[in-house]
Amino acid sequence: MILTGLLVGIAFGFVLQRGRFCVTNAFRQVWVAKSTTWMTAFLLVIAIQAVGVTTLIQLGVIHLSWKPLPWLGVIVGGLLFGVSIVLAGGCATGTWFRSGEGLVGSWIALVFYAVGAAAMKYGALVGVNNSVRSFKAPVTTIPALGISPWIPTIVLAVVVGILVWRQLRQPARKVATLAPEKTGIAHLLFEAKWHPFITAALISVIAIITYPLSEATGRHAGLGITTPTGNLLEWAVTGHASYIDWGVLLVVGILVGSYIAAKASGEFRIRVPDAAQVVRSIAGGLGMGIGASWAGGCTIGNAMVETAQFSFQGWISFLFMFLGVGLGTKVFVIGFTGRTSPLGTLSSTTVAEGVS
Template sequence: MILTGLALGTVLGFALQRGRFCVTGAFRDVWLAKQTRWLTAFLVTIAVQAIGIFALDALGVIQLGADTFPWLGAIVGGLVFGFAIVYAGGCATGTYYRAGEGLIGSWIALAGYALAAAIMKHGPGAPLVESLRGVTAPVGTVHELLGVSPWALVALLVAGVGAAAWHHLRKDAARPKPVQLPARRTGIARILFERPWNAFATAVVIGVIGIAAFPLSYAAGRESGLGITTPSADIVAFLVTGDAELVDWGVMLVLGILLGSFIAAKGSGEFRIRVPDAQTVLRSTGGGLLMGVGAAIAGGCTIGNAMVGSASFTLQGWTAFAAMLLGTGIAVRVVFGRRGSRAAPAPTPVGV
């Protein structure tokens, strides 16, 4: 059953690469370009997933909830992770799919991320993680704290995100359409490999993948959804110890992301080995290591915490999400300075 993780990861990696779905870019655009289009797309993913997983919970297929809220770990880890992804050039999933495109800098960041996560989860950093995550509040979910049905929160989230997405879609429709080059492919091949994917369509696809992850993972004995940090740490631990029990559904998932992004990049002609300069190597190494530390302390990355945790309305998920966004803003100030917006990179491009 763990091979379903490889299959789903391949689909996820394909969608991430073709949709250019980068959470780091979404967070960075908020601070540098004052744009929320890609952040809204990320929230669409959360909203879609929330509908599906609470339906699965109601049907008894999965069981959602959180007993406690490790608030200190969520805040500290989220800030560190958000700061790190600016230097690493991508969050966990962004680093995986760019590694599949052939970016050596992303491979370096990915190695640092997996190594640091393994150190913090399985090695000498574990006591620090346990200490920070041991500071908890007794209520673990937003709906439990407020004393309301989770469906009330799902409805509120869907309504708010739907309105924001509609606003951005109207702005997209008013923009001049880019010149279309003559099509090299036809039919489904053109949609999959040639045409740019729309941000919101990609968000819906990823949300559906997030829903499917729960029953598939449960069937393989892993009671969770999408997750990147622990599987990445487990890969390192397996390479060191040879313990085959570490190779579970989650490990297959992240390996599938690499495979899927490689297939997408090769099919679209975007795969190319790109060797970074010395400064990029240093930033990728440091950013990757910090990313692993932050994700371990926070209890997850932008997927496990900010997407899956937020979709299930855990206090950890939403707190880590906010801390990651703030940490990205702090890093933007450090990297680009107070006048950084004048020299800032262009916002994440718009898919059509």
């Protein structure tokens, strides 16, 4: 069953790459362009996933547990993670799937993300991590307060449904496209531009099936990136097979799936960053690893998965990661403030493409 992690990861990486699903860009576009299309798509993933997760829990198919809220770690870590993903040019999944496209800057960020996560969870910074996460509040989830899980699930579904409806009512932007070279399924898979909401629906399905497949191997959790990334580094350094689990195969699969999608669509190419971007990738990667460890998860594990479980950790970290992206955007992205950051500027291509 552990190999299902690899298969889910391949599907996840493929959809992320072809759908251009970039959480960093979704958050950043709200601050830069006042555009909420991708943020709505992100919320759609949470809403659909919430329906699936609530159903699975109520049917007794999956069994989840939560710990008291490490409020200081979630706030500080979430803010740091948000700033760091702007520096790195992408969040956890964004760094993995852009690595599969040949973006060397993402390779660098990914290595240092793994270093930061491993140091906080297993290495020299364990004490720091435990200290920051020792400040806790005795709350876990909204349903744990005695509220039926269906109440927040239905409320979220209705709110997000209204947001999606409003987005779909807006006039579609006309974008010049090249004449298609492929036909049929090949065109749809490797050439056609995917609508953000279609991509969100596909990711939702992947997120939901993750729970029972992962639980079958003893891992009681949904999609997660930070701990598996740190575990992968620990395995590479120590050679201990105990670090290889369903989650590790998931993140490896993201890289494989993204490469397959990028190669088949003609979007794979090696892109070497300049010196300034290397510095940003290193700083951003380390900040991602540290911030996600303090917060207990990244934009996927916390802001997309824990939120679907209606945990306080998920929604608070979502807020502070979003604020962190706003802060990072204001400081580091040229054009928003009209000045150059001390570390240099993000290229206009990076901002325009919404590099994740």
